[in-house]
Amino acid sequence: MILEVAILNVIPGQEKQFEEDFKLAGKYISSIKGYVRHSLRKCIEQEGKYILLVDWETLEDHTVGFRQSPQYLEWKKLLHHYYDPFPIVEHFETIVERGA
Incomplete structure (x- = not known):
């Protein structure tokens, strides 16, 4: 499995609309062959900063x-x-994983 990681910096003042549109956009990515799951997480320390995590086969x-x-x-x-600057997307493979 491959993990796609993108840091998303959203233009100030557009965070709420971005979050709503992101929920709508989920139907597009989740329909692709090899898609496993995704999550969007909001940074606590920096306003307007998010991380997108997507697992692909x-x-x-x-x-x-x-x-x-x-x-x-x-x-x-x-x-x-919504992005400024445009995100850099990187891909990672698991070397070690441990559950709870």
Whole structure:
């Protein structure tokens, strides 16, 4: 499994609308082959800062399957205007994992 991580800096004053639109956008990403789950988390220390975590079965499920899909165009239209600066997206693989 691959974890996509993106730090999202939302333009001040647009946080609430971003959160609402993000809920709507979930239907686009979750419809893609290889999608496992995602979560959006809000930073406690810095206003307007979020982290997006998405689990994919493979890297290509995100970089090709999602990013080259019609669903991505809808995701982009709904969310990309909120970011300043535009997020850097990185991918991670699990080396060690331990549950509760």
